[in-house]
Amino acid sequence: MWQLALYEVAKVQDIPTGANIVVEVEGRSIGVYNVHGTFYAVHNYCPHQGAELCKGPVCGTNLESNVYEFIYGRDQEIIRCPWHGWEFDLKTGKSLFSEKVRVRSYPVEVADNIIYLSIGK
Numbered sequence: 001m002w003q004l005a006l007y008e009v010a011k012v013q014d015i016p017t018g019a020n021i022v023v024e025v026e027g028r029s030i031g032v033y034n035v036h037g038t039f040y041a042v043h044n045y046c047p048h049q050g051a052e053l054c055k056g057p058v059c060g061t062n063l064e065s066n067v068y069e070f071i072y073g074r075d076q077e078i079i080r081c082p083w084h085g086w087e088f089d090l091k092t093g094k095s096l097f098s099e100k101v102r103v104r105s106y107p108v109e110v111a112d113n114i115i116y117l118s119i120g121k
Contacts, residue, residue, distance in 0.1 A: 006109065006116040010075065015039070016113070018076055022054050026119055030106060034059065035076055035092050041089045041117050043104035051083040053103060061087060061096060079103075 008031055009023045020033040022044055029044035031054030044054040060075035078096065080087050087096040093105035107118040 004107075004120055006118055008114055009117050010115045012110060012113045012115060018056065020058065024116075025054060025117055028119070029054075030107065032080075032115060032117070033079075035090055038090070039108040039110060039115055041091055041104075041106040041108050042088065042090060044113045045103070046081040046083065046086060047101060047103055048081060048084055048086050051081050053079060053081055053088070056080045056082040058090070 007025045010021060015021055015032060015034045015113065017034050017037055020031050022029060022031050024030075029052070030041050031044050032041045034041060042053065044052050044055040052107040056078050058076055059078050059080060060072055063071040065071045077090055078087050079090055085090050088094065088103045089096065093102045095101040108116065109116045
């Protein structure tokens, strides 16, 4: 029977807003990010060619706009692969160019100032 297990990975104060850590859980390398006070976790593996995704910069992106108009938004919500620049939404794991391409994301829970990851067994 498939079930989720909770793994303690850090204290809230260990990851201030805009920061991240990489943890090993059940043999998986996972990046845990504090995006504007909410925690998200993604697999540290780019689905393109296997780079350590969490070594890439966290940034925003250009929003939909008119021709010759550039509007920057979603600051600190996007992670960019350090090898080829593929970008993923930290909140969903979806790539910015196709909903069919995604990095694995993990549910995060916070209780009593402790951050937990939910991982299926």
